[in-house]
Amino acid sequence: xxxxxxxxxxxxxGKSTVATMLAECGAAVIDSDAIxxxxxxxxxxxxxxxxxxxxxxxxxADGALDRGAMRQLVFGDTSARHRLESIIHPLVSQEVxxxxxxxxxxxxxxxxxxxxxxxxxxxxxxxxxxxxxVIDCPAETQIERVMARSGIGTEEVQRIIxxxxxxxxxxxAADIVIYNGAGVSLPxxxxxxxxxxxxxxx
Ligand code: ATP
Numbered sequence: 001x002x003x004x005x006x007x008x009x010x011x012x013x014g015k016s017t018v019a020t021m022l023a024e025c026g027a028a029v030i031d032s033d034a035i036x037x038x039x040x041x042x043x044x045x046x047x048x049x050x051x052x053x054x055x056x057x058x059x060x061a062d063g064a065l066d067r068g069a070m071r072q073l074v075f076g077d078t079s080a081r082h083r084l085e086s087i088i089h090p091l092v093s094q095e096v097x098x099x100x101x102x103x104x105x106x107x108x109x110x111x112x113x114x115x116x117x118x119x120x121x122x123x124x125x126x127x128x129x130x131x132x133x134v135i136d137c138p139a140e141t142q143i144e145r146v147m148a149r150s151g152i153g154t155e156e157v158q159r160i161i162x163x164x165x166x167x168x169x170x171x172x173a174a175d176i177v178i179y180n181g182a183g184v185s186l187p188x189x190x191x192x193x194x195x196x197x198x199x200x201x202x
Pocket of ligand 1: 009010011012013014015016017018116145146149180184185186189
Protein backbone atom coordinates (compact mmCIF):
# COMPACT_ATOMS: atom_id res chain seq x y z
CA UNK A 1 0.00 0.00 0.00
CA UNK A 2 1.35 3.46 -0.90
CA UNK A 3 1.83 6.17 1.72
CA UNK A 4 -1.12 8.58 1.69
CA UNK A 5 0.03 12.13 2.37
CA UNK A 6 -2.27 15.12 2.83
CA UNK A 7 -0.73 18.39 1.58
CA UNK A 8 -2.10 21.68 2.86
CA UNK A 9 -1.24 25.28 3.67
CA UNK A 10 -2.77 28.75 3.42
CA UNK A 11 -3.32 30.72 0.23
CA UNK A 12 0.03 31.47 -1.44
CA UNK A 13 1.98 29.27 0.99
CA GLY A 14 3.50 27.18 -1.81
CA LYS A 15 1.32 24.03 -1.87
CA SER A 16 1.15 23.79 -5.66
CA THR A 17 4.90 24.37 -5.91
CA VAL A 18 5.61 21.56 -3.45
CA ALA A 19 3.02 19.29 -5.13
CA THR A 20 4.83 19.76 -8.44
CA MET A 21 8.18 18.96 -6.82
CA LEU A 22 6.74 15.80 -5.24
CA ALA A 23 5.26 14.77 -8.60
CA GLU A 24 8.68 15.22 -10.22
CA CYS A 25 10.02 12.84 -7.57
CA GLY A 26 7.48 10.16 -8.51
CA ALA A 27 4.47 10.85 -6.27
CA ALA A 28 0.94 10.77 -7.66
CA VAL A 29 -0.74 14.10 -6.92
CA ILE A 30 -4.51 14.16 -6.49
CA ASP A 31 -5.89 17.70 -6.74
CA SER A 32 -9.06 17.93 -4.64
CA ASP A 33 -9.90 21.46 -5.79
CA ALA A 34 -9.74 20.52 -9.47
CA ILE A 35 -11.91 17.47 -8.78
CA UNK A 36 -14.41 19.59 -6.86
CA UNK A 37 -14.59 22.21 -9.63
CA UNK A 38 -15.11 19.49 -12.25
CA UNK A 39 -18.22 18.21 -10.44
CA UNK A 40 -19.98 21.53 -11.13
CA UNK A 41 -18.46 22.36 -14.54
CA UNK A 42 -20.59 21.81 -17.65
CA UNK A 43 -21.57 18.13 -17.69
CA UNK A 44 -20.37 17.75 -14.07
CA UNK A 45 -21.71 14.81 -12.05
CA UNK A 46 -23.09 17.04 -9.27
CA UNK A 47 -25.32 19.12 -11.56
CA UNK A 48 -28.38 16.83 -11.79
CA UNK A 49 -28.75 16.69 -7.99
CA UNK A 50 -28.08 20.43 -7.66
CA UNK A 51 -30.79 21.23 -10.20
CA UNK A 52 -33.21 18.77 -8.56
CA UNK A 53 -32.57 20.35 -5.13
CA UNK A 54 -32.19 24.06 -5.90
CA UNK A 55 -33.78 24.48 -9.33
CA UNK A 56 -32.62 24.99 -12.93
CA UNK A 57 -31.84 28.68 -12.29
CA UNK A 58 -28.63 27.42 -10.63
CA UNK A 59 -27.22 26.67 -14.11
CA UNK A 60 -25.59 29.33 -16.27
CA ALA A 61 -26.05 29.67 -20.03
CA ASP A 62 -22.91 27.52 -20.50
CA GLY A 63 -24.54 24.62 -18.61
CA ALA A 64 -22.14 24.92 -15.67
CA LEU A 65 -23.11 25.85 -12.11
CA ASP A 66 -23.79 29.59 -11.86
CA ARG A 67 -21.42 30.26 -8.96
CA GLY A 68 -22.81 33.73 -8.30
CA ALA A 69 -26.37 32.41 -8.01
CA MET A 70 -25.26 29.51 -5.83
CA ARG A 71 -23.20 31.77 -3.57
CA GLN A 72 -26.20 34.05 -3.09
CA LEU A 73 -28.41 31.12 -2.26
CA VAL A 74 -26.12 29.59 0.37
CA PHE A 75 -24.85 32.89 1.78
CA GLY A 76 -26.08 33.03 5.35
CA ASP A 77 -28.24 29.93 4.81
CA THR A 78 -26.54 27.11 6.70
CA SER A 79 -29.13 24.52 5.73
CA ALA A 80 -28.76 25.26 1.99
CA ARG A 81 -25.00 25.21 2.36
CA HIS A 82 -25.15 21.79 4.06
CA ARG A 83 -27.47 20.43 1.36
CA LEU A 84 -25.06 21.65 -1.32
CA GLU A 85 -22.09 20.10 0.49
CA SER A 86 -23.93 16.82 0.99
CA ILE A 87 -24.32 16.64 -2.80
CA ILE A 88 -20.76 17.61 -3.73
CA HIS A 89 -18.62 16.00 -1.00
CA PRO A 90 -19.54 12.34 -1.66
CA LEU A 91 -18.96 12.82 -5.40
CA VAL A 92 -15.57 14.42 -4.79
CA SER A 93 -14.72 11.62 -2.37
CA GLN A 94 -15.67 8.99 -4.97
CA GLU A 95 -13.48 10.56 -7.64
CA VAL A 96 -10.57 11.01 -5.20
CA UNK A 97 -10.83 7.31 -4.31
CA UNK A 98 -10.99 6.35 -7.98
CA UNK A 99 -7.83 8.34 -8.79
CA UNK A 100 -6.08 6.95 -5.71
CA UNK A 101 -6.88 3.39 -6.81
CA UNK A 102 -5.61 4.06 -10.34
CA UNK A 103 -2.34 5.46 -8.95
CA UNK A 104 -1.98 2.54 -6.53
CA UNK A 105 -2.61 0.02 -9.30
CA UNK A 106 0.01 1.73 -11.44
CA UNK A 107 2.59 1.10 -8.69
CA UNK A 108 2.87 4.57 -7.09
CA UNK A 109 4.46 4.37 -3.62
CA UNK A 110 3.26 7.80 -2.45
CA UNK A 111 -0.11 9.46 -3.05
CA UNK A 112 -0.24 13.20 -2.35
CA UNK A 113 -3.71 14.60 -1.67
CA UNK A 114 -3.56 18.35 -2.32
CA UNK A 115 -6.34 19.73 -0.09
CA UNK A 116 -6.20 23.49 0.49
CA UNK A 117 -8.86 23.38 3.24
CA UNK A 118 -7.74 20.12 4.87
CA UNK A 119 -7.61 21.55 8.39
CA UNK A 120 -10.91 23.39 7.94
CA UNK A 121 -12.63 20.22 6.71
CA UNK A 122 -12.29 18.44 10.08
CA UNK A 123 -12.63 14.67 10.03
CA UNK A 124 -13.73 14.38 6.43
CA UNK A 125 -10.22 13.81 5.03
CA UNK A 126 -8.43 12.27 7.98
CA UNK A 127 -9.55 8.71 7.33
CA UNK A 128 -7.95 8.80 3.89
CA UNK A 129 -4.54 10.00 5.10
CA UNK A 130 -1.51 8.48 6.82
CA UNK A 131 0.30 11.81 7.38
CA UNK A 132 -0.33 15.53 6.95
CA UNK A 133 2.31 17.82 5.41
CA VAL A 134 1.80 21.52 6.09
CA ILE A 135 3.52 24.25 4.08
CA ASP A 136 4.10 26.98 6.63
CA CYS A 137 4.49 30.61 5.74
CA PRO A 138 3.93 33.94 7.53
CA ALA A 139 0.98 36.08 6.42
CA GLU A 140 3.23 38.89 5.04
CA THR A 141 4.76 36.44 2.59
CA GLN A 142 1.37 34.98 1.63
CA ILE A 143 0.16 38.51 0.84
CA GLU A 144 3.25 39.36 -1.23
CA ARG A 145 3.03 36.16 -3.25
CA VAL A 146 -0.68 36.34 -3.95
CA MET A 147 -0.48 40.03 -4.92
CA ALA A 148 2.44 39.35 -7.27
CA ARG A 149 0.51 36.49 -8.85
CA SER A 150 -2.96 37.99 -9.21
CA GLY A 151 -2.81 41.73 -8.61
CA ILE A 152 -5.54 41.57 -5.95
CA GLY A 153 -5.07 43.95 -3.02
CA THR A 154 -3.57 43.46 0.45
CA GLU A 155 -6.93 43.74 2.18
CA GLU A 156 -8.58 41.15 0.01
CA VAL A 157 -5.75 38.66 0.56
CA GLN A 158 -5.89 39.40 4.30
CA ARG A 159 -9.66 38.68 4.27
CA ILE A 160 -9.03 35.29 2.66
CA ILE A 161 -6.27 34.52 5.18
CA UNK A 162 -8.61 35.45 8.05
CA UNK A 163 -11.35 33.17 6.68
CA UNK A 164 -8.95 30.20 6.50
CA UNK A 165 -7.61 28.16 9.43
CA UNK A 166 -5.03 29.98 11.54
CA UNK A 167 -1.34 29.26 11.11
CA UNK A 168 -1.36 27.72 14.61
CA UNK A 169 -4.32 25.43 13.87
CA UNK A 170 -2.58 24.21 10.73
CA UNK A 171 0.71 23.61 12.53
CA UNK A 172 -0.98 21.64 15.27
CA ALA A 173 -2.60 19.38 12.63
CA ALA A 174 0.75 18.73 10.94
CA ASP A 175 2.83 15.56 11.08
CA ILE A 176 5.47 17.21 8.88
CA VAL A 177 6.11 20.93 8.34
CA ILE A 178 8.01 22.57 5.50
CA TYR A 179 8.79 26.20 6.17
CA ASN A 180 8.43 28.31 3.00
CA GLY A 181 8.68 31.93 4.16
CA ALA A 182 10.13 34.86 2.23
CA GLY A 183 13.75 33.89 2.95
CA VAL A 184 13.36 30.44 1.40
CA SER A 185 14.52 30.27 -2.23
CA LEU A 186 13.02 27.75 -4.65
CA PRO A 187 16.26 25.68 -4.61
CA UNK A 188 16.15 25.69 -0.79
CA UNK A 189 12.49 24.59 -0.89
CA UNK A 190 13.44 21.80 -3.28
CA UNK A 191 16.11 20.67 -0.79
CA UNK A 192 13.53 20.52 2.02
CA UNK A 193 11.35 18.37 -0.22
CA UNK A 194 14.31 16.15 -1.21
CA UNK A 195 15.20 15.52 2.42
CA UNK A 196 11.70 14.14 3.08
CA UNK A 197 11.63 11.69 0.19
CA UNK A 198 12.91 8.58 2.01
CA UNK A 199 10.31 8.97 4.75
CA UNK A 200 7.60 9.29 2.07
CA UNK A 201 8.47 6.09 0.25
CA UNK A 202 9.99 8.01 -2.69
P1 ATP B 1 -2.99 28.88 -3.61
O1 ATP B 1 -3.58 28.32 -2.38
O2 ATP B 1 -3.29 30.32 -3.74
O3 ATP B 1 -3.26 28.11 -4.85
P2 ATP B 1 -0.36 27.73 -3.19
O4 ATP B 1 -0.24 27.47 -1.74
O5 ATP B 1 -0.63 26.59 -4.09
O6 ATP B 1 -1.38 28.89 -3.43
P3 ATP B 1 1.84 28.35 -4.93
O7 ATP B 1 0.96 28.59 -6.11
O8 ATP B 1 2.69 27.14 -4.92
O9 ATP B 1 0.99 28.46 -3.60
O10 ATP B 1 2.80 29.61 -4.67
C1 ATP B 1 2.30 30.94 -4.72
C2 ATP B 1 3.25 31.79 -5.57
O11 ATP B 1 4.47 31.96 -4.88
C3 ATP B 1 3.59 31.15 -6.90
O12 ATP B 1 3.70 32.15 -7.86
C4 ATP B 1 4.95 30.49 -6.62
O13 ATP B 1 5.73 30.38 -7.77
C5 ATP B 1 5.57 31.43 -5.62
N1 ATP B 1 6.46 30.75 -4.65
C6 ATP B 1 6.13 29.77 -3.78
N2 ATP B 1 7.19 29.43 -3.02
C7 ATP B 1 8.23 30.20 -3.42
C8 ATP B 1 9.60 30.31 -3.02
N3 ATP B 1 10.12 29.57 -2.03
N4 ATP B 1 10.36 31.22 -3.67
C9 ATP B 1 9.85 32.00 -4.64
N5 ATP B 1 8.57 31.94 -5.07
C10 ATP B 1 7.75 31.05 -4.47
